[in-house]
Amino acid sequence: MTTLRYSLAALALIGATHSAMAADHLDIIVPFSAGGATDIVARSFEPIFSQRLGVTSVVRNVAGASATVGTAEVANSEGNPNIIGYEPAGALSIQPSLKKLPYGPDSFTYICRTVSNPMFLMVSKSSDIESFKQLVEESQEYPFLYGSSGPGTLPHLAMAALTVNSDLKAEHVPYSGSGPAMNALAGNEIQIMADTETILENYDLRPLAVFAENRVEGYPDVPTMQELGLAEMDFAVWQGVVAPKGISEERTQQYAEACKATVESDKFKSFADKAKADIAYLGPDDFKAFVQKRFAANKQVLKDAGLTP
Amino acid sequence: MDMILAAMGDAFTWQALLAIVIGTWAGIIIGGLPGLGSVVGLTIFLPFTFGMDVITSMALLIGVYCGSVYGGSITAILINTPGTPQSAATTFDGYPMTQQGRVDEALGWATFASFFGGVLSCVLLIFCAPQLAKFAVNFGSIEVFALVCLAMLCIVGISRGSLLKGLVCGMMGFFFSTVGSDPITGADRFTFGTYALSSGLDLIPVVVGAFALSEVFVRFSARDEEATTIPEARLRFPNLREIGRRLIELVRGSFIGSFVGALPGTGAAAAAFISYAAAQKLSPRRANLGKGEPDGIIASESSNNAVTGSAFIPTLALGIPGDVVTAMMMGAMVIHGITPGVRLMVDQAQTVYALFVVLIIVNVAMLVLSKPSIGLFRYLFKLPLGFVMGGIVMFSFIGAVSVRGNPLDLVVAALTGILAYVLRRGGYPLAPLVIGMVLGPALESSLRRGLLISRGDFLSFFTHSGIAATLFVLIGLFLVWTTMAGVLDWRAKIAARREPVSPSSSRA
The missing domain is CATH 3.40.190.10 (Periplasmic binding protein-like II)
Structure with missing residues (x-):
C-alpha cells in the first residue's frame, strides 16, 4: 500500500509543477519538434526578442499534425498576454482550408513576419x-x-x-x-x-x-x-509571430516593437545569413493583410487542384 | 594526414573532452530513466550548445545521443522496462537473465555490445560513407516496402508462445500507428472528430505505457515480495574467450544496425528488432533465445548502437538526416554555420573528421562511464520500492509529455499502461505491439508511395529493381522455409503421439 501512496504523491508533484506560472514570463510556442528548421530560427529569435521585451521567455515545442497542434494552443489562449507563437506559413495560411481546426486566420493578433524565402x-x-x-x-x-x-x-x-x-x-x-x-x-x-x-x-x-x-x-x-508566360504564382516559405486574440493594443505594440528591433539586430542578421533565411519584416497590419491574402490564394489553389471540395 | 592530425587537435581540446564526458554520462542516465530518451535528452542539451564552438557542441550532443541509446538497456535488463524504445528488444533476454541472477553478465554484454556496435559503425562511417550513402539512395519506396515486409515476417517469430496472441498485439500496434493524419492525403483517420487525436499516437507515450507503467502495475499487484525486489546492479565484462565465441553475433548485429541506420526513415528501434529476428534464425544458440541468452542482448544492443554511427552516413554524405535525432544534429550544425549537404565532406573536411574522432571517443567514454552509471542505478534501486516505482511513474509521464508537449500524450501513456497490464495478465506479448507501431507506418507509407510511383501497378514492384527483386525472393524463400519447417514439426508431433507414452513424460 505504501508503494501506491508514493506513486500518487509523485503524480501530484507533476501536476503541481505545471500550474505555477509567473506574469513576467513569456511562452513562445514553436509548433515543430526541437531542432527543425523553424525551431532553429525561433531559438535564435527568442533571446533577442525577450531581452527587448524585458521578460523571461521559454521556447516550448508543441509538435504534431502539420504544426496545427501548437498553433491551436496559441489560438486557444485568448486574452493571454504571456503567450505567442512562432509560426510557419502552412499552419496559418494552408491548414485551416484543408481540415477542420479549432482556429482560422481570424483567431490571432498578428505581430510580425520575420523571414520569407521564395520557392x-x-x-x-x-x-x-x-x-x-x-x-x-x-x-x-x-x-x-x-x-x-x-x-x-x-x-x-x-x-x-x-x-x-x-x-x-x-x-x-x-x-x-x-x-x-x-x-x-x-x-x-x-x-x-x-x-x-x-x-x-x-x-x-x-x-x-x-x-x-x-x-x-x-x-x-x-x-x-x-x-x-504563366499566371502569377507567388509561393514563399515564411515565418512570423502571432499572439492570441483579445490582448491589449498596448501589448500588441510592445510585441511589434520588440520584433522589429530583433530582426534588425546584427545578431539575428548574422544568424539569418548563416541559415540562408531572408529577413522580410512586416508590421502587424501588413502581416495581417499578407496572411489573409495568402490564405485566400492558397484556398483557391487547393480548390483548383481538387484537394478540397 | 595533416587534415586528420588537425581534426584530432580539434577533438582533443579540454572543452570537447569535457563535453563528451558530461554528454555521455548525462545521456546514459537520461536513457536509463524510462520515458526520457534520446530526443528528450537532446532537447534538454540543445540550448546549451548555442554558445559553444561547433566541435564542442557536436561532442556534447553526440555524447548524449550515444549515451542514451546505451543507457536504455540498463533498465531494460534490471526491471524489464526499456529506458528508450530502442532497447525494447533488450528486455527479451536481458530480463530473464536478471531473473536467473545473471545481472552482471547481462549488463556486461549490453555494455560491450553497445561499444562494439558503436565503434564498428564509426569505422564504416569513416571508410565507406560515400559508397554506403550511394547504396542507400537506391533504397526507394518499393525497396523499403520489401525490406519492411521481410523484417515483419521474421519478427512474427519473436512472439513466443501463442502466435495468434502475438499477431493480435502486432495488429493493435499497427492500428495505433494509423491514428492521426494520413501520410499521403493528410486526411484525419480514427480521430472520431476529436481534434486532439489528429496529431496521432506518438511512439514514446505508447512504449512508456506498455513497458514502464504496466511493469509498475504488475509489481503493485504481485503479492509475493520475492518477485518485486530489484536485484543489485553489477557489471562484469565478458572475457576475451567469451567475446571470441560470440564474435559473429556482435559483427552481425553491428552490420545490420549500420545498414538499417543508413537508410532514411527507419531508426534504431527498427534496427534492434530486425537484428533480433536475424539472431533468432542464425544464432547457433537460437533455441535459448528469449530464455536469457546473451546472444539476444548482443543482437539488440550492438545494432541499436551501430545506428548511432551510421545515421550520420546520409546526414554527412548527402545532408539527409536518417532519423529525428540526426535531424536535430543537422539543426545544431546550421546554427554554427555549417550547412550539411552534398558538399559538406569536401568543404568542411576537417570538421567532419573531427566529428569522426569525437564519435569514437564518445564510444570509449561510454565504456568507461558504464561502471559509475550502473553504480548510480544500483544506488537508486536500493531505495524503498515505493520510491523507485513512484519515480518510474513520474519520469514516464515527464518523458511522455516532453516529446512534443501535447497533454494528450499523458492520457495515451496512462491508457496504454492499463491496456498493457490487462494484456500481460492474459498472456499477450507486448513487444509485437511496439514492433507494429515502429514498422507499421514505414510499411504503410512505403506501400502507398510505391503504388503512386508505379501508377497503381503492384505487380511491377517485383521487377522494379534488382534490390527489390532480391528482397522479394528472400521473402518467398522465407515463407517456403517456415511452411516446410512447420509441416515437419507437425509430422514429428503426430509421430510422437503414436509412440507409446512413457509414464515419466506424461507428467511433464
Whole structure:
C-alpha cells in the first residue's frame, strides 16, 4: 500500500509543477519538434526578442499534425498576454482550408513576419532537363512525379498550382519531410521538387524557375513564372509571430516593437545569413493583410487542384 | 594526414573532452530513466550548445545521443522496462537473465555490445560513407516496402508462445500507428472528430505505457515480495574467450544496425528488432533465445548502437538526416554555420573528421562511464520500492509529455499502461505491439508511395529493381522455409503421439 501512496504523491508533484506560472514570463510556442528548421530560427529569435521585451521567455515545442497542434494552443489562449507563437506559413495560411481546426486566420493578433524565402522549381543536376519548356515537353509522353515534404505543405501547393496553370503533367508523391524527399530525388524516384534556396544549395539541384514576382538575387538566370508566360504564382516559405486574440493594443505594440528591433539586430542578421533565411519584416497590419491574402490564394489553389471540395 | 592530425587537435581540446564526458554520462542516465530518451535528452542539451564552438557542441550532443541509446538497456535488463524504445528488444533476454541472477553478465554484454556496435559503425562511417550513402539512395519506396515486409515476417517469430496472441498485439500496434493524419492525403483517420487525436499516437507515450507503467502495475499487484525486489546492479565484462565465441553475433548485429541506420526513415528501434529476428534464425544458440541468452542482448544492443554511427552516413554524405535525432544534429550544425549537404565532406573536411574522432571517443567514454552509471542505478534501486516505482511513474509521464508537449500524450501513456497490464495478465506479448507501431507506418507509407510511383501497378514492384527483386525472393524463400519447417514439426508431433507414452513424460 505504501508503494501506491508514493506513486500518487509523485503524480501530484507533476501536476503541481505545471500550474505555477509567473506574469513576467513569456511562452513562445514553436509548433515543430526541437531542432527543425523553424525551431532553429525561433531559438535564435527568442533571446533577442525577450531581452527587448524585458521578460523571461521559454521556447516550448508543441509538435504534431502539420504544426496545427501548437498553433491551436496559441489560438486557444485568448486574452493571454504571456503567450505567442512562432509560426510557419502552412499552419496559418494552408491548414485551416484543408481540415477542420479549432482556429482560422481570424483567431490571432498578428505581430510580425520575420523571414520569407521564395520557392524554386528544381530538378536533379543529373537529369538532362535544362529549362521549364523542356520539362513540359518531356512530361507529355509520360507524366513526371513531384515530391513534397507532406500533403498540404507549401512544396505540394506550389507544384499543384503549377500543374493547374501550365501544361506540365506531373503527379504528387508526398514524403515525411524534405530530407526523405531529397533522398527520393537523388534516387530518381521523383523528378521534380519545389522548395527554397536552402534545399537548392545543400543538395546541389538545378533551378528551372522561381515562384516569385521578380527574379531573385543571386540567381539572375532563373526566370519567374510570369516570364515563362504563366499566371502569377507567388509561393514563399515564411515565418512570423502571432499572439492570441483579445490582448491589449498596448501589448500588441510592445510585441511589434520588440520584433522589429530583433530582426534588425546584427545578431539575428548574422544568424539569418548563416541559415540562408531572408529577413522580410512586416508590421502587424501588413502581416495581417499578407496572411489573409495568402490564405485566400492558397484556398483557391487547393480548390483548383481538387484537394478540397 | 595533416587534415586528420588537425581534426584530432580539434577533438582533443579540454572543452570537447569535457563535453563528451558530461554528454555521455548525462545521456546514459537520461536513457536509463524510462520515458526520457534520446530526443528528450537532446532537447534538454540543445540550448546549451548555442554558445559553444561547433566541435564542442557536436561532442556534447553526440555524447548524449550515444549515451542514451546505451543507457536504455540498463533498465531494460534490471526491471524489464526499456529506458528508450530502442532497447525494447533488450528486455527479451536481458530480463530473464536478471531473473536467473545473471545481472552482471547481462549488463556486461549490453555494455560491450553497445561499444562494439558503436565503434564498428564509426569505422564504416569513416571508410565507406560515400559508397554506403550511394547504396542507400537506391533504397526507394518499393525497396523499403520489401525490406519492411521481410523484417515483419521474421519478427512474427519473436512472439513466443501463442502466435495468434502475438499477431493480435502486432495488429493493435499497427492500428495505433494509423491514428492521426494520413501520410499521403493528410486526411484525419480514427480521430472520431476529436481534434486532439489528429496529431496521432506518438511512439514514446505508447512504449512508456506498455513497458514502464504496466511493469509498475504488475509489481503493485504481485503479492509475493520475492518477485518485486530489484536485484543489485553489477557489471562484469565478458572475457576475451567469451567475446571470441560470440564474435559473429556482435559483427552481425553491428552490420545490420549500420545498414538499417543508413537508410532514411527507419531508426534504431527498427534496427534492434530486425537484428533480433536475424539472431533468432542464425544464432547457433537460437533455441535459448528469449530464455536469457546473451546472444539476444548482443543482437539488440550492438545494432541499436551501430545506428548511432551510421545515421550520420546520409546526414554527412548527402545532408539527409536518417532519423529525428540526426535531424536535430543537422539543426545544431546550421546554427554554427555549417550547412550539411552534398558538399559538406569536401568543404568542411576537417570538421567532419573531427566529428569522426569525437564519435569514437564518445564510444570509449561510454565504456568507461558504464561502471559509475550502473553504480548510480544500483544506488537508486536500493531505495524503498515505493520510491523507485513512484519515480518510474513520474519520469514516464515527464518523458511522455516532453516529446512534443501535447497533454494528450499523458492520457495515451496512462491508457496504454492499463491496456498493457490487462494484456500481460492474459498472456499477450507486448513487444509485437511496439514492433507494429515502429514498422507499421514505414510499411504503410512505403506501400502507398510505391503504388503512386508505379501508377497503381503492384505487380511491377517485383521487377522494379534488382534490390527489390532480391528482397522479394528472400521473402518467398522465407515463407517456403517456415511452411516446410512447420509441416515437419507437425509430422514429428503426430509421430510422437503414436509412440507409446512413457509414464515419466506424461507428467511433464
